[in-house]
Amino acid sequence: MASSEKAFFVALGKRVAELRHAQGLTQQQLAEQLGVAQQTLAHYEGAKLRVPASMLPQLAQVFNVPVDTLLGNVAKAQSKRGPASQLQRSIERISELPKPKQRFVMEMLETVLAQASR
Numbered sequence: 001m002a003s004s005e006k007a008f009f010v011a012l013g014k015r016v017a018e019l020r021h022a023q024g025l026t027q028q029q030l031a032e033q034l035g036v037a038q039q040t041l042a043h044y045e046g047a048k049l050r051v052p053a054s055m056l057p058q059l060a061q062v063f064n065v066p067v068d069t070l071l072g073n074v075a076k077a078q079s080k081r082g083p084a085s086q087l088q089r090s091i092e093r094i095s096e097l098p099k100p101k102q103r104f105v106m107e108m109l110e111t112v113l114a115q116a117s118r
Contacts, residue, residue, distance in 0.1 A: 011072055014045070020063075030062065034058060056071070
């Protein structure tokens with residue numbers, strides 16, 4: 001496998017793992033939804049096996065994201081209305097924070113939103 005191919009599958013596996021964690025799914029739960037063994041999913045996430053192209057639409061559906069997001073084509077995954085909004089840029093910055101800080105930000109947002117809906 002060429003180094004660029006290897007880098008692609010490493011990044012894809014990492015995105016699958018991140019999306020799985022964001023959905024609160026275990027490898028076993030996601031593997032069952034995909035109809036594969038847990039060990040196979042672990043190999044996809046670790047780039048020891050290539051994720052089949054035929055599985056990308058199913059993964060996108062489970063995670064409720066466009067296939068372009070799985071492929072790392074963030075620009076294509078965004079709407080065609082122009083540059084990302086400030087809210088979108090903030091969400092992207094939050095997603096790069098460590099998980100404990102992400103949880104803290106989410107708790108703050110949920111509190112503000114709950115107060116706003118009263």
